[in-house]
Amino acid sequence: GEKTVYSEVSTGLNGGGTIYSANDVIELNNSCIPMVFSNTNLNGTQTYTSCEIVADPNVSISGEILFEAPTVILGLDVEVPLGAIFEVQVN
16 A cells, blocks of 8 residues: 655754655555575575565575565475474564
């Protein structure tokens, strides 16, 4: 839908000086290009954020991996070895 974004900047330290304000209206058009992982190894400390995340097939997860999306699809052979941290946050 439609959202308004507001911003303020000042010319002085800690908000002193002249303050300039602006706003803009942004419309989300519901287009979504999913983030897709296949035949890969995700490792380290990573956060992946998208409108949709798909892990299919053959995805190995090690380290600390976080998927943040309204839709997360885990397909065939998603492997999380012992000691790895894998979280899914559905927004």
